[in-house]
Amino acid sequence: MKIKYVLTGGLILFFGATQAQVLNRLKQRVENKAEQKAGQEIDKLFSGKDKNQSGQGTGNGTGANGGGNNPNNNGGGLISTPPDVNQNLIDAEAAYKKNSYGEARYAVQQAMLGVELEIGNKVLKSLPESVAGLSKEAEADQVTSTGWGWAGLTIHREYSTRDKEFRVTVANNSVWMAGVNAYLASGGYAQQTNGEQNWKQTKLKGYRAIIEFSEGSGYKLSVPLGQSSLVVFEGVSFASETEMMKAAETFNLDGIKKELGEQ
Numbered sequence: 001m002k003i004k005y006v007l008t009g010g011l012i013l014f015f016g017a018t019q020a021q022v023l024n025r026l027k028q029r030v031e032n033k034a035e036q037k038a039g040q041e042i043d044k045l046f047s048g049k050d051k052n053q054s055g056q057g058t059g060n061g062t063g064a065n066g067g068g069n070n071p072n073n074n075g076g077g078l079i080s081t082p083p084d085v086n087q088n089l090i091d092a093e094a095a096y097k098k099n100s101y102g103e104a105r106y107a108v109q110q111a112m113l114g115v116e117l118e119i120g121n122k123v124l125k126s127l128p129e130s131v132a133g134l135s136k137e138a139e140a141d142q143v144t145s146t147g148w149g150w151a152g153l154t155i156h157r158e159y160s161t162r163d164k165e166f167r168v169t170v171a172n173n174s175v176w177m178a179g180v181n182a183y184l185a186s187g188g189y190a191q192q193t194n195g196e197q198n199w200k201q202t203k204l205k206g207y208r209a210i211i212e213f214s215e216g217s218g219y220k221l222s223v224p225l226g227q228s229s230l231v232v233f234e235g236v237s238f239a240s241e242t243e244m245m246k247a248a249e250t251f252n253l254d255g256i257k258k259e260l261g262e263q
């Protein structure tokens with residue numbers, strides 16, 4: 001199981017034997033009849049007293065100006081702050097000792113999420129600053145995760161000029177993997193009704209891959225890395241398949257695979 005791997009393996013690499021023992025105990029308790037209670041406790045965390053006690057809600061609001069003449073918001077926003085892994089492990093152990101299994105599970109999930117985001121940001125930083133003469137779009141950089149044992153980690157970067165674009169996405173996505181593996185298993189290529197080739201198998205730095213082309217969206221190159229991860233490259237307004245492949249060769253696939261812990 002993925003979660004088992006994270007709890008008993010991945011987090012040990014980060015936080016040592018003491019925390020791993022705590023996580024093992026938590027996992028054993030959550031897998032037995034305490035599971036139902038744990039779920040109820042997490043529901044309370046998100047829908048219970050904290051939100052109600054804040055004394056604030058969305059509502060209609062009359063604001064300082066009253067009526068419907070509220071000013072438009074021109075500032076503010078949320079700060080991107082990954083969960084503190086060490087603190088969440090401490091919180092998990094404390095909650096476990098108090099038999100608060102829901103809070104313990106929530107803290108463990110947050111610790112896992114923090115680890116995933118750290119890995120995702122390392123991968124993002126390892127990506128090239130420019131590709132095929134295109135500079136990265138810093139505001140488009142993105143790392144997201146569901147926090148469930150590498151099952152939903154996504155890393156995204158874009159490179160562009162006014163009339164040309166290159167995008168890379170590193171993801172654990174079962175739907176994408178199923179599609180690519182089906183293509184690879186077919187051993188052939190697909191043709192559109194007009195006889196032009198639509199996709200075919202290829203290789204990128206020794207990795208089997210699928211390259212597709214569409215008149216509307218350009219090139220798409222999908223490269224599986226190990227059992228659960230893949231890299232998807234998309235190129236818009238690239239002159240040829242050769243140019244697209246050279247752009248993709250800029251990326252260190254072995255390094256990405258190693259950071260993700262793929263075999």
